[in-house]
Amino acid sequence: MSPELDHAEQVAWVWRRIVAGDRIRMFCDYYGGHWIELTPRWQFWRKRRVRLTPTEMFEIRTVLSENRRIGSRRDNVIA
Numbered sequence: 001m002s003p004e005l006d007h008a009e010q011v012a013w014v015w016r017r018i019v020a021g022d023r024i025r026m027f028c029d030y031y032g033g034h035w036i037e038l039t040p041r042w043q044f045w046r047k048r049r050v051r052l053t054p055t056e057m058f059e060i061r062t063v064l065s066e067n068r069r070i071g072s073r074r075d076n077v078i079a
Helices: 003-020 054-069
Strands: 023-028 034-039 048-052
Touching: 003 034, 003 048, 003 054, 023 054, 034 054, 048 054
Parallel strands: none
Antiparallel strands: 023 034, 034 048
């Protein structure tokens, strides 16, 4: 199994966990690595950290922020 395929599976797993409702925390470590920490809603002691590329982190942030803006006051303003 190639490392790229393994990494692609990890990114797919992260998306599945986000859709399932896991709490997420995104952060950069001291060395510039981008990490996402997933904590399930029903089991507080289990946390999983996955290292992502900056592009993948940006994509996740973009999708989550687009979902967040739905129904906000900015969308209801008459231009």
